[in-house]
Amino acid sequence: MSRRVISAEPVEVTEVVDRGRTARFEETALTLPDAGSLALVRKRLAGAQGPGPTPLLLVHGFGQNLHAWHLSQRSLVNHLAAEGHDVFSLDLRGHGRSRAQGARPAAALHPYVDEDFPAAMDAIAALTGRPRVVLAGHSLGGMLAYAATARSPERVQALVTLAAPYFWGRGATLVHALSRGAALIGRGGRGETAFPMGAVRSMLRATQPLWDTGWLPMPIRAWHPGGFEPDVLAEYLARSFDRASFGELAQLTDSSDDDSDHFARDFEGCDVPLLVVAGTHDHLARPAAVRPAFERSSSRDRTFVTFPSGHGDLLLGRKAPHLLWPTLTRWLHRRTSP
DSSP, X not given: OOOOOEEOOOEEEXXXXXXXXXXEEEXXXXXXXXXXXXXXXXXXXXXXXXXXXXXXXXXXXXXXXXXXXXXXXXXXXXXXXXXXXXXXXXXXXXXXXXXXXXXXXXXXXXXXXXIIHHHHHHHHXXXXXXXXXXXXXXXXXXXXXHHHHHHOGGGEEEEEEESOOSSTXXXXXXXXXXXXXXXXXXXXXXXXXXXXXXXXXXXXXXXXXXXXOTTSOOTTOXXXXXXXXXHHHHHHHHHHBOOEEHHHHHHHHHHHHOGGXXXXXXXXXXXXXXXXXXETTOSSSOHHHHHHHHHHOOOSSEEEEEESOOSSHHHHSTTTTTTHXXXXXXXXXXXXXX
């Protein structure tokens, strides 16, 4: 299917990879008008020539946007681009740049899998001439990537999921209980009702030093206490927390409660290289909730790794450049080099 892609003029920018380390990149803002004005951002090294590794498609998690991967002071996007990858970051409909461009929020998970992922992969193929991508999803983005891979395995070179629970809330009683309560709203015909992410963001920002302490009992904190430097955490809260709907929570919870109706279950038969990563300090996506994807996968090339990280700091925390980043880089290099 041929889809239109509106591309802004590429711009060259010098940006931080990690503190004290910068690189020069080419950045292009893309709009997909045939998919409700979805937004993609392409990033690669300035002056890159010739065929590089398979393009990467990064997808954020529940209630977030592409800044879950990229901040001004530390950027996994920029690290991957600096390593030679052609990186595409997607804002799902109703999130970040996509919402600003008019892409309406979803009331369930299926529109992301049925429409957003195919549209993004079509755009990447049109721009790069490469028919396949590496899918990388964080949290809900990883759960969606399982389902998208099952839908079109021939379009996925490899799959990476980071802090992505295969069963939402498994091993985290409070998370599951709160999700079940929110799901009642979603199942009550109010699926498009916005989950109050703005209020959550404002509360966390206003009391950041309190929430970033280890003694405060907060099992649904989105990072491990001390996992970010205070200024990086402040930017993370301000820029990456976005919006979500009660309908999304309802489907996540229903899928986890009923294994026979798991929305990504068909992924289990896919033979695609798979990297599954979990954080041992992650109270939102405990390893017990993440590992089943690895265990149930039919892939002949599958890897499960844990790091002493929380949910968001797994990607952009102070230890991420020394823990996740080199492991991810090596794994990708072995499976995506031209």
